Amino acid sequence: MTKQTFRIAMISPVAWRTPPRAYGAWETVASNITEELVQRGWDVTLFATKDSLTRAKLRAVVERGYEEDPDVDPKVCEYLHLSEAFERADEFDLIHSHYDFMSLAYSRLTKTPMVTTIHGFSSPKVLPVYRKYNEHVNYVSISNADRAPELDYIATVYNGIDTESYTFYTEPGEHLVFLGRIHPDKGTHLACETARKSGRRLIIAGIIQDKEYFQEKVKPHIDDVNIQFIGAVGIEGKNKLFKQAYAVLHLNELPERFGLVLVEANAAGVPVIAMDRGSCREVIKDSETGFLVNNVDEAVKALDHIQDLDRYSCRKRVEKYFSIKSMVDGYEEVYSRILNKALAD
């Protein structure tokens, strides 16, 4: 069997288009993997919304993302989408699902082996389904930190970004940058505190996910002189932001599952000061592509050493470990292990 004859079914979520127009992290990853696999000569069928854009074969029964379509019932979309994929399971040698625990429920009703990327556990309440299929489905974690101790994983495959989209800046900017959802988990208020204590200007960018938090803990700091809020930004806005960045502050209060922003900043050559929680230690190499800290005071101190870091190292690390290429290398390795196991059985 060659990669041209090895038929892969890629199941993307149908909350948004694949790739999404704006928000939609899981659909983004599914799209990046799919397009790179096609580029490398794999036979891929993408199960996604009908308006999805892909060079793979598209199989779709849901018109558009249910988050973008008030006329549909999300659960109905989910059931139509997943049943379509599994009713065609025999047409494939491997199913790669990004559809959370729901796709697991069909996995024993087909002989086709399945790999599921666990993009996150929405709640510990979903673990029983993952436990049930632990022996049967191959789980991929998106960081070692995000693994559930009770589950077995075939591999960790880090999410990869399209490095070409991020301009590399050889010289640092002047400002501190916070980029991400405005939410207590993300520590926007700690970025403000760090800015104040260090005397540096902070630019905050991102969607306001927690309005009360924004009003109470962030907005009082915004004076458009020392602390500025510019709202959500797309890829152009990010590049512009990274150009101005002395360092990105990512003082998350909760463990990160992966931490895409850290990778994006590094791709631009910008070092990151991140809390030493969750996957940050895997994404940021301490004292090389940023600094891992435990509190605001450590973050302030770390700022004095930003210039000691080599911006090229930041970029190189992303290309090596967090690019679409490295991600798909990881999944190709997973696929061959599953394929070899299937052939041996």
Added chain:
Amino acid sequence: MTKQTFRIAMISPVAWRTPPRAYGAWETVASNITEELVQRGWDVTLFATKDSLTRAKLRAVVERGYEEDPDVDPKVCEYLHLSEAFERADEFDLIHSHYDFMSLAYSRLTKTPMVTTIHGFSSPKVLPVYRKYNEHVNYVSISNADRAPELDYIATVYNGIDTESYTFYTEPGEHLVFLGRIHPDKGTHLACETARKSGRRLIIAGIIQDKEYFQEKVKPHIDDVNIQFIGAVGIEGKNKLFKQAYAVLHLNELPERFGLVLVEANAAGVPVIAMDRGSCREVIKDSETGFLVNNVDEAVKALDHIQDLDRYSCRKRVEKYFSIKSMVDGYEEVYSRILNKALAD
């Protein structure tokens, strides 16, 4: 193949215990069918919550009804429950599902034929799933009125009640009775109006489902003299209520899917004045077990003719068409048609 060797999988919902402790219409029907089938010698396996009570074989993975368990995620229960049933589908000659559109999604992943009782369409948005499986799954409607024109049905099987639970009263009581959810759909306010215009006392029983409606349209009428509200009642309360009943008023504003209350009243010998909407015409035989009307004035007039009706006819009609026995006769007929078709194929 005999009924002893014909293996039926009965899939009950897991919102509540089967049978439910109080509310839970779909679980009640699933339980009634299951227990009567076992009584008749069928080999039935009930898929329901672990705390369910049955003389069939019980297969359960969900501890208790998700409506009764704040610690679980209903969707997780649903996926664990349905996948369990369909992973065992090969052990059965027939699957009889009461689990709405969600169980349809698994039906093509097994060779075992399936019948689904459509207890109701929660919204037109769920119809696409029913359409998808129209050729594949045998649909049963609970009244002819509740059929979706675009779907094919193998039969209508009316829900059946345990007639033994309802005392038959040879003599009428004095009062009007409204029994059901307090909700504009059920026309509680029209029952009040009928009572006022006819000068008869009305007793209202049922859960308050629409609080605003109750406050604005029902409560102002309650004076404990002419109109009384007694809250929700169980089977004892219903029997007591029917003893006092001159007639039951069921002036529903929306088409009924089936209309259990009409059957219960008739079982006690109580005639029903019902709006001529939805299934009421199938359940009530006009001018024999009650009167079908189009508005309050017709309801008031009909009250004058209640004494012309034969209370024994009311009871007899329930025993013939709306008892557990008649319901299971109906399903046995459906099963043999499916079985014969399977044997012929």
